[in-house]
Amino acid sequence: MKILNYIYKISVFLFVSSIVIMVGLYLYAYLSPEITLNTANAINIYDKDNQLVFQGNGNKEWANLDEISDDVKNAMISIEDKNFYKHHGFDYLRIIKTLLTNFKEQRITAGASTISMQYVKNMYLDFDQTWERKIEEAFLTMNLEVHYGKEEILEGYLNTINFGKGNFGIENASQYYFNKKSSDLTLEEAIILVGIPRSPENYNPVSNYELSIKRAKTVAQSMVNNGFISSETYNDLFKNEIVIHGKKDINNLQTLMYYQDAVLSELNSLTMIPKSLIKSGGLKIYTNLDMKTQIEMEKSIITNITSEKAEVASIIIEPKTGGILALAGGVDYSKSQYNRVTQAKRQVGSIIKPFLYYGALENNMTSASTFRSELTSFVFADNKEYSPTNYANIYGNKNITMAAALSYSDNVYAVKTHLFLGENVLVDTLKLAGLKGKTDANPSLALGANEFNMLDFAGAYNTLANNGIYNDLFFIRKVEDASGKVIYEHKDNPEEVLNKDYTFIVNEMMTNTYNSHFIDYATPTVLSLGRKVDRKFALKSGTTDYDYWIVGYNPDILMMVWSGNDLNESIDSSYSGKIKNIWYDTTSTCLKDVTSSWYEMPENIVAMPLHSITGVYDPSSSKSTLFYFRKGSEPEFYED
Secondary structure, eight states: OHHHHHHHHHHHHHHHHHHHHHHHHHHHHHHSOOOOSTTTTOEEEEOTTOOEEEETTTOSOOOOGGGSOHHHHHHHHHHHOTTTTTSSSOOHHHHHHHHHHHHHHTSOOOOOOOHHHHHHHHHHOOOOOOHHHHHHHHHHHHHHHHHSOHHHHHHHHHTTSBOSTTOBSHHHHHHHHHSSOGGGOOHHHHHHHHHSTTSHHHHSTTTOHHHHHHHHHHHHHHHHHTTSSOHHHHHTTTSSOOOOOOOOSSSOOSSHHHHHHHHHHHHHHOTTSOHHHHHHOOEEEEEOOOHHHHHHHHHHHHHHOOOTTOEEEEEEEETTTTEEEEEESSSOTTTOOOOTTTTOEEEOGGGGHHHHHHHHHHTTOOTTOEEEESOOOEEOTTSOEEOOOOGGGOOOSEEEEHHHHHHHTOHHHHHHHHHHHOHHHHHHHHHHHTOOSOOOOOGGGGGTOSEEEHHHHHHHHHHHHTTTEEOOOBSEEEEEOTTSOEEEEOOOOOEEOSOHHHHHHHHHHGGGGGOGGGOSSSOOTTHHHHTTOSSOOEEEEEEOSSEEEEEEEETTEEEEEEEEOTTOOOOOTTHHHHHHHHHHHHHHHHTTTSOOOOOOOOTTEEEEEEETTTOOBOTTSTTEEEEEEETTOSOTTOOO
């Protein structure tokens, strides 16, 4: 009896203590500054012309609660939080029931998050499953409940949740999926939308109509169970197929969100902007985004990349500043949010070779230096052999110039150069040009067999495009707070890291990739573009077993394009030509009204006509082309 009495007293004590603690926590939350609803995470992104292109989590419109269909509100409460109007942020009975269910099933079969908890999680927190995050979520939920009424919370929740296909908020979702205001939704349309947030990628009716209807019926059944609709109404649902709109009328770009994600990533990396300020919202972010360029790039991507097996990534940069004008991390953001420009690492293939030959020029080779192009096996000290092959096993079986080797992308010449110089020369050159991260020295590095991040590699290429001057690549020009005060502004920090003489020679050699004077036993790798371009570009293509690359630039623009498969499966060889089309279509349109420009020849450089393949002085030959040399390194037979 004494034991029962003791347990009773302990239980009463724990119960009273819990009540006191909860009251204390709610009182503390009440005395704390209230969190902001409409501006929470409200980030405004502007393009280079200071035009607004993105707001908040994608919320172009904020729908007042009385403007939202009652069916939406009833369905959301029914399926997500039937006791929403009864609890104070936490549904304790539901939590206990969920714990018992999960314990019985020995797995997580249900959650107990209320609408208030989901709201603060979506707006203020990441999704890390840590105790610190859960404690912060609980406190923010209390703060929300003591400072705002249920109507305000429900309104904020419906305006910020993810409805799939890049649509955040009920109004955006209603306009996208059904081309109507949220106040005009039918019951069937309302429950389709309410069913999406549980799994936006799977339950949206554009990606999977049948699955979305199945989920909508689950939502409708919960409405029957909670008295919002009758069984008769339920039985009459979806007798006819629902018409899905699936379009956006403003900024309807399927690649734009990749740029926006990269902007938000850069914003979070700026240490001078407190994370609390980012979370509190109201920031105005001014970027380098050129909407015309982004639109043209996407138009060409959609035209050329037609297989679901193939993906694409592309970046366009202003060389003199390092400003990123456009970016596509994939073909369609709504299908895959994985940004292949900023997140992926791929083998770069032969687009690494201009850096190899820059290092060769710095080490006393010239654009006319020759090696024999023939099938070669390299034997190393440990008796390991390395036998690189040329594309289609085509070899000149004769000495060829460096300029010809770059024009044909001759692999044997590249490896011979790499080993002649020492493997660390290319590593050092890449680092000097601004490539971040560790690069392993090995024989196949000369052929781009190492994996690199596209954004980083584009940064190194921008150093070549900027005449040897390194600039950090950047998305954000400046950031203002809600009052218009500038709290961050990008500062250019140019650094001359490559010799401008050798950089000029490399840039000139890269024009030979489409120079018909080099047609011989092989064909210049980008000759097809030579018949199209109306101005001078430094161009280089690259190929691996699973990747196709093209990069081209002049003083006005740099564009790099990749195509391949995320699973490292081969794609059709036609994509080698498709990405060249993307590059040409985009750059030619963007530079249509821009005066053609090229790099000024340094005073220390001389030019002379040589035979493209042999490097012999032969100005009358049809295969003669201009070779460039640093004064003193030109061939002895040079005549003043």
